[in-house]
Amino acid sequence: MFKRLCIIGLGLIGGSIARAARQQGLCAEIVALGHAQNLPHLQRAVELGVIDRFYTDAAEALHNADCVIIATPVGAMRSVFQQIAPYWQADCIYSDAGSTKGSVVAAAEAVFTQVPANFVPAHPIAGAERSGVEASQADLFKQRRLILTPLAHTDPLAIQALTQFWTQLGSSVSLMTVEHHDTVLAATSHLPHILAFALVGLLGHKDEQREIFKYAAGGFKDFSRIASSDPTMWLDICLANKHELLPLIRQYQAELSTIEQLLAEDQSEQLFANFTYARNARQRFLDQLDD
Amino acid sequence: MFKRLCIIGLGLIGGSIARAARQQGLCAEIVALGHAQNLPHLQRAVELGVIDRFYTDAAEALHNADCVIIATPVGAMRSVFQQIAPYWQADCIYSDAGSTKGSVVAAAEAVFTQVPANFVPAHPIAGAERSGVEASQADLFKQRRLILTPLAHTDPLAIQALTQFWTQLGSSVSLMTVEHHDTVLAATSHLPHILAFALVGLLGHKDEQREIFKYAAGGFKDFSRIASSDPTMWLDICLANKHELLPLIRQYQAELSTIEQLLAEDQSEQLFANFTYARNARQRFLDQLDD
Numbered sequence: 001m002f003k004r005l006c007i008i009g010l011g012l013i014g015g016s017i018a019r020a021a022r023q024q025g026l027c028a029e030i031v032a033l034g035h036a037q038n039l040p041h042l043q044r045a046v047e048l049g050v051i052d053r054f055y056t057d058a059a060e061a062l063h064n065a066d067c068v069i070i071a072t073p074v075g076a077m078r079s080v081f082q083q084i085a086p087y088w089q090a091d092c093i094y095s096d097a098g099s100t101k102g103s104v105v106a107a108a109e110a111v112f113t114q115v116p117a118n119f120v121p122a123h124p125i126a127g128a129e130r131s132g133v134e135a136s137q138a139d140l141f142k143q144r145r146l147i148l149t150p151l152a153h154t155d156p157l158a159i160q161a162l163t164q165f166w167t168q169l170g171s172s173v174s175l176m177t178v179e180h181h182d183t184v185l186a187a188t189s190h191l192p193h194i195l196a197f198a199l200v201g202l203l204g205h206k207d208e209q210r211e212i213f214k215y216a217a218g219g220f221k222d223f224s225r226i227a228s229s230d231p232t233m234w235l236d237i238c239l240a241n242k243h244e245l246l247p248l249i250r251q252y253q254a255e256l257s258t259i260e261q262l263l264a265e266d267q268s269e270q271l272f273a274n275f276t277y278a279r280n281a282r283q284r285f286l287d288q289l290d291d
Numbered sequence: 292m293f294k295r296l297c298i299i300g301l302g303l304i305g306g307s308i309a310r311a312a313r314q315q316g317l318c319a320e321i322v323a324l325g326h327a328q329n330l331p332h333l334q335r336a337v338e339l340g341v342i343d344r345f346y347t348d349a350a351e352a353l354h355n356a357d358c359v360i361i362a363t364p365v366g367a368m369r370s371v372f373q374q375i376a377p378y379w380q381a382d383c384i385y386s387d388a389g390s391t392k393g394s395v396v397a398a399a400e401a402v403f404t405q406v407p408a409n410f411v412p413a414h415p416i417a418g419a420e421r422s423g424v425e426a427s428q429a430d431l432f433k434q435r436r437l438i439l440t441p442l443a444h445t446d447p448l449a450i451q452a453l454t455q456f457w458t459q460l461g462s463s464v465s466l467m468t469v470e471h472h473d474t475v476l477a478a479t480s481h482l483p484h485i486l487a488f489a490l491v492g493l494l495g496h497k498d499e500q501r502e503i504f505k506y507a508a509g510g511f512k513d514f515s516r517i518a519s520s521d522p523t524m525w526l527d528i529c530l531a532n533k534h535e536l537l538p539l540i541r542q543y544q545a546e547l548s549t550i551e552q553l554l555a556e557d558q559s560e561q562l563f564a565n566f567t568y569a570r571n572a573r574q575r576f577l578d579q580l581d582d
Contacts, residue, residue: 191490197569204575214436215476217416222513223517224576228574230570250551255492259488268530275525276522281498286519
């Protein structure tokens with residue numbers, strides 16, 4: 001399907017895209033563009049068979065590439081666009097895998113003035129708490145959602161090619177606006193990460209004074225899993241989507257204050273109604289997962 | 292080990308105690324005491340082989356029992372103590388499985404003035420989001436912690452017998468004070484449940500207006516799992532331990548406000564330090580789990 005796929009940012013997501021594309025036979029050649037300081041890491045990716053070869057020179061890496069996917073933390077996208085802009089080709093399809101889309105579009109606009117028509121912003125809703133190319137896996141995107149957020153002038157053929165590509169990696173592809181994406185993901189992903197980091201931070205300090213983790217069980221383990229996510233990546237995401245995230249944090253504080261007050265006043269009926277509403281809402285979420 | 296084990300409150304926990312005790316051959320006979328309105332439920336437990344028989348009359352259920360375990364929601368413990376007080380026997384061991392211990396001790400004091408020496412407050416740190424005897428399983432307590440919170444005058448032989456009993460169910464038994472238990476569990480269990488109920492409640496209302504659950508992934512699924520817990524049980528726990536829980540909710544609000552402010556002010560370094568601290572703290576928790 002592609003002659004040469006070039007991955008920029010070969011971590012968990014970039015590595016998994018490479019592995020999955022190879023497994024599905026979608027690319028004749030898979031290369032990576034990386035920094036000289038990441039040499040051992042890039043060499044390891046070749047040894048693992050994740051990529052065919054790597055380059056530290058953008059001109060060489062992008063030469064003859066017909067698909068380029070940027071899978072760096074979102075905070076690095078602007079400098080990546082700057083790096084690859086001189087070699088931008090009209091007959092190549094460009095995309096990314098960032099968890100925020102408004103910031104990626106803004107980074108492209110800062111470099112290109114107008115976002116190139118052959119760049120399709122994308123977000124695979126998949127991940128794991130482990131990071132790095134060694135944690136990458138070919139089935140990471142199977143039965144997951146992939147969101148494309150094309151702009152009005154984005155090339156329909158590029159959208160179509162990426163839809164086919166991700167569908168063959170096993171994902172279910174949805175299209176939505178950049179704004180809708182960032183609103184939805186702030187609620188379902190970014191806010192939960194903030195809440196988990198805050199809880200594990202609070203409890204970590206308590207644990208240092210008096211052991212408490214020893215008596216934490218499965219519920220805490222699952223609840224806190226996302227607090228093991230990569231801090232660099234999540235710092236980037238939170239900063240990139242802060243305009244959506246900040247109002248949500250405040251709404252959450254209000255929700256928590258309501259529960260706090262109901263509890264302080266022993267308002268059992270209303271508390272029971274709140275807990276029951278939440279339990280039923282989660283069931284609605286689970287029912288959709290099974291679809 | 293016991294001639295007749297009587298379970299009061301045959302839900303997930305009570306049913307799992309019965310199944311595990313039977314599997315380990317620890318009781319010649321396992322019976323339950325229940326309410327007449329739960330007849331179909333109790334009959335089902337007999338059909339499933341979870342218990343040998345059940346009674347709705349306390350005198351009959353407790354006759355010849357040498358171990359009684361109360362596994363009702365903690366809010367029902369006082370009425371259970373009232374119900375069984377007339378048949379309390381000196382040569383029987385009594386315990387419970389409540390998630391809060393101060394409230395259980397207070398309920399016992401309200402009925403008996405002094406907590407009987409042969410009552411040992413206990414808390415198996417195990418559970419599942421499903422509830423009811425049909426969800427019970429013999430291995431629920433394997434490789435889990437069981438906390439006993441005996442009082443100064445609790446009979447050492449009763450403590451020893453329950454330690455042996457729970458060890459044979461596969462649990463690792465710890466002893467601590469009632470107060471320490473309630474402080475630790477408020478942080479590692481009760482607060483996370485409140486946070487999960489609050490998040491899923493907030494997002495549930497958003498989902499009703501504009502679909503968002505459709506795009507939620509594995510991170511949200513794990514984070515929100517405990518919001519599927521039984522609302523009745525958790526209302527009881529939160530009310531029973533509110534004096535520990537309320538200050539913690541306020542500390543959490545302060546932690547969240549700190550993150551909100553750092554984010555609003557783009558204080559990247561401090562945010563990165565907070566996320567990294569949390570990630571490392573969770574690793575410390577995971578390392579203890581593996582021990």
